[in-house]
Amino acid sequence: AQTVTQSQPEMSVQEAETVTLSCTYDTSESDYYLFWYKQPPSRQMILVIRQEAYKQQNATENRFSVNFQKAAKSFSLKISDSQLGDAAMYFCAYRSARGGGSQGNLIFGKGTKLSVKP
């Protein structure tokens, strides 16, 4: 079974600085997707960034980028120029690429609470 591990329960960053959130996963599959979701106090889950395992290039979305190391099964999220609105819970998630139905469900890590100091 696949597992996702986030080893940092809490992180803090100064506004305008850069912070990296860690995520490791375990799987025997070769094709899958990885995601970072943000959950602000409103509790609405927001997709931050996604990465297809078959792509070697790291995904980037504006201030958010990932460092995807497939061999090491590592998928960290870097937030540059941190803003107060980035404060939230961040969840790393895994999804098999085998298709829909029950195999399409997301497996979440336990989350990292990010605080941004002004």
Add this chain to the structure above:
Amino acid sequence: GAVVSQHPSWVICKSGTSVKIECRSLDFQATTMFWYRQFPKQSLMLMATSNEGSKATYEQGVEKDKFLINHASLTLSTLTVTSAHPEDSSFYICSASPGGGYEQYFGPGTRLTVT
């Protein structure tokens, strides 16, 4: 972008009663819908997966007779918590997927409090 709504956003019910939560995909057809439960300061736990027109697939440890899931159309899935008890109090989140791809779009969640 794809929008998923949930209703109600919060509900308080008495122990022993049943409560229904609706999850709707507003601008796309959802082949698959997922129901999650989230306790305070914890991660999302998948409860069940439902495909339109077929029975839901429940995760291990989730009582299917207690958490009834119906996915009668491509835009609507419902979760009914039957004979609710205080321990069922939680935050319930649905997500919907158009299928074929890998996106899941999340609803805003429903806070259930059982007194």
